[in-house]
Amino acid sequence: MSASKGAAEKPHKKARTSPYPGSQVQRSQVPTEKVSWLVEWREYGPVEYTARSVLAGPVWADPQVGQRNFSPKFNEKDGHVDRRSQNGVYEVENGRPRNPAGRTGLVGRGLLGRWGPNHAADPILTRWKRDSKGSKVTHPVSGKDILQFAAIQRKDCGEWAIPGGMVDPGEKISTTLKREFGEEAMNSLQKSRAEMQELEKQLHKLFSQEHFVVYKGYVDDPRNTDNAWMETEAVNYHDETGEIMDHLPLEAGDDAKKVKWVDINDKLELYASHSQFIQLVAEKRGAHWSEDLYPESQG
Structure with missing residues (x-):
């Protein structure tokens, strides 16, 4: 079985940090070279x-x-619970699933409800930044x-993030995406x-x-x-003209403390792997990401 098929290309880092969120629990330390299950330890x-x-x-x-x-x-x-991983088949040892990305220094479930994969959905809503005349703003x-993307500040850790959440059992991903954005970025509850x-109507x-x-x-x-x-x-989800998103009544709700439109660039420090997702969106849309790629343009 492929233990790490398609899992994170670099060894996970945030999954090895201490203390564990919401607790004083310290993970046992896992050096980078010992993350992979293929390395005997x-x-x-x-x-x-x-x-x-x-x-x-x-x-x-x-x-x-x-x-x-x-x-x-x-x-x-x-049943209604999808225990399949999007990274392929994972191993099960002594009745417990094994993280396909390797060791974390902690066994059990921590704050997660499901053994094995816990499925979430992250809606990234984007629009072009525009000046007062409605023209697109170009990076100098x-x-x-x-x-720009609609970002929330999480209540639990204060970090900025994509307004996503957990997929309910039997729920379609498209439904989760819409529901979570409504709850966290538009205070629908x-x-x-x-x-x-x-x-x-607006969400539709x-x-x-x-x-x-x-x-x-x-x-x-x-x-x-x-x-x-x-x-x-x-x-x-991208609004090319900005007509829909400009009139969007953003209002923090549920797990969010604040919500706002954020300019996308490589200086963003976001929750979990969210910066990686935002970079992929910027590249796909041909938008600005980093100044470091253009040293010849700098004074």
Whole structure:
């Protein structure tokens, strides 16, 4: 079986950071050269941790492995829960799935509900930056037009991010993308019925835009463990004229503290692997990304 097929090209970093989010738990240290399962490491002694919020048995979480009446079908569609990885088949050892990207220094599930892949969806909504006359703004060094995306500031860690979230069991990715953007960037959960009807129209227009799948697969996320990890499908919806997105009533809601349009460039520091997704969008759209690519243009 291919343990790391299609997983992160570079060894994951955020999945090895301590303390583990929302806790004082320190992972056992995993040097870069020991991340891969293909490297033998007999002394490897990861710390065991699953958050109380997960052990309490909420609807979005699996029971503990070995518990009665819980026999998950890993690498398969297990009822409404999709336990397949977008990176191919993952190994299962002693009833526990093994992270396809390698060791993290922590076993158990941490804050993640599912053993194995935890599926998320990340909607990246973009428009061109424009001046007061409505003309596209060009970057003075690269000479490329500047692209903006709708970003949220996460409540849990304060980092800026794409307004994504978890795919509900049996839910289509397209539904998750629209729902999460509505909840986090338009505060849909706090709207009246009349406001929701208007919002639904806007969301429908937005998500009928030209779009492409930016990335599908493993995410280097600080919540990952040896037995549970984040995967996402990041999709870019682009408003070429800006007519729809300019009138978008952005309002932070649910897991978001703030929401705003952010200029895309390589200086952005974003949550998990989000900078990588944003770079792919900029390259696909032929937008500005970095000044470093144009040294001859600098004084």
